[in-house]
Amino acid sequence: MAASVAHQSWTTAVGWTWRPTTTNTRPSPLCLPLPIFSDSVNKRKNRALRVSCDYSCFQIKDVSYRPPGTKTNLLDGVSFSLREKSFGLIFGRSGSGKTTLLQLIAGFNKPMSGSIHVQRYGDDGCPNWSPELLDEKRVGIVFQFPERYFVAENILDEVIFGWPRQRGGNHLKQLLALRLQKAITSVGLTGISLDQDPQSLSGGYKRRLALAIQLVQAPDLLLLDEPLAGLDWKARADVVKLLRDLKKELTLLVVSHDLKELAPLVDESWRMEMGGILKGEPLPV
Numbered sequence: 632m633a634a635s636v637a638h639q640s641w642t643t644a645v646g647w648t649w650r651p652t653t654t655n656t657r658p659s660p661l662c663l664p665l666p667i668f669s670d671s672v673n674k675r676k677n678r679a680l681r682v683s684c685d686y687s688c689f690q691i692k693d694v695s696y697r698p699p700g701t702k703t704n705l706l707d708g709v710s711f712s713l714r715e716k717s718f719g720l721i722f723g724r725s726g727s728g729k730t731t732l733l734q735l736i737a738g739f740n741k742p743m744s745g746s747i748h749v750q751r752y753g754d755d756g757c758p759n760w761s762p763e764l765l766d767e768k769r770v771g772i773v774f775q776f777p778e779r780y781f782v783a784e785n786i787l788d789e790v791i792f793g794w795p796r797q798r799g800g801n802h803l804k805q806l807l808a809l810r811l812q813k814a815i816t817s818v819g820l821t822g823i824s825l826d827q828d829p830q831s832l833s834g835g836y837k838r839r840l841a842l843a844i845q846l847v848q849a850p851d852l853l854l855l856d857e858p859l860a861g862l863d864w865k866a867r868a869d870v871v872k873l874l875r876d877l878k879k880e881l882t883l884l885v886v887s888h889d890l891k892e893l894a895p896l897v898d899e900s901w902r903m904e905m906g907g908i909l910k911g912e913p914l915p916v
């Protein structure tokens with residue numbers, strides 16, 4: 632049961648692009664360009680000069696959650712925004728709701744209220760598209776102690792567990808196979824035989840494997856729950872270095888108690904208070 636949940640986020644995640652279709656364009660009235668030039672002059676000028684600084688933010692707005700059949704909210708009006716290719720860290724006391732929030736963003740549960748969107752901004756910092764619902768297929772999640780959910784007898788089978796088995800899935804499989812090479816390289820597993828039993832890997836290498844499994848899906852947002860927990864000092868340093876490299880490629884939202892080690896990577900941080908209340912706060916280190 633747990634194993635299928637651990638792999639749930641990457642069954643069909645291929646080919647999604649950030650830019651919304653033209654049907655949902657809605658330029659902000661505050662950001663409309665002034666009509667100084669004629670249309671054709673404008674177009675030529677834009678072609679020659681345009682260096683796009685567009686960027687996206689993941690936006691969580693006023694999200695509340697209470698598990699079915701219970702009376703207490705685990706998350707209470709959580710709002711925050713995280714810019715693409717940045718590193719966000721959520722810290723806070725045990726039982727405050729950090730894991731619950733990650734599971735919601737990954738799409739395992741639905742919020743009772745609030746929204747989770749991607750908002751695109753133009754060069755001028757103004758929203759230039761309507762916000763899009765975050766597609767959970769674009770989100771990867773590495774649970775706390777992911778190695779506990781490994782199910783296969785060798786590394787290759789572990790990575791491809793959950794790949795499409797239906798007819799017509801061959802094209803997708805080929806694409807995933809190409810990505811596998813890149814993922815294995817980027818987590819530093821190249822020297823390891825793919826025939827090896829995942830359970831025979833060291834703690835740090837198991838953690839790398841868990842990351843590779845998610846990276847094969849090329850997520851835009853990677854959620855990590857306590858990525859350093861249970862590792863020795865050397866493996867912790869390796870994982871921190873790996874996360875620093877991954878930040879160049881994708882957006883990372885991390886829940887951790889290991890503030891000191893992760894502090895150099897952090898762009899934004901929030902404290903989760905008991906009762907699932909999130910507040911922006913610099914790291915107390």
Ligand SMILES: Nc1ncnc2c1ncn2[C@@H]1O[C@H](COP(=O)(O)OP(=O)(O)OP(=O)(O)O)[C@@H](O)[C@H]1O
Pocket residue numbers: 698701705723724725726727728729730731732
């Ligand atoms: N399905 C559920 N039904 C009822 N209560 C739940 C459910 N899932 C989690 N909880 C409770 O919600 C609270 C928040 O749990 P959560 O695992 O999100 O905390 P956390 O901040 O990640 O804690 P830790 O730092 O120990 O990992 C806890 O008190 C937990 O027991």
Ligand SMILES: [Mg+2]
Pocket residue numbers: 729730731856
């Ligand atoms: Mg937790």
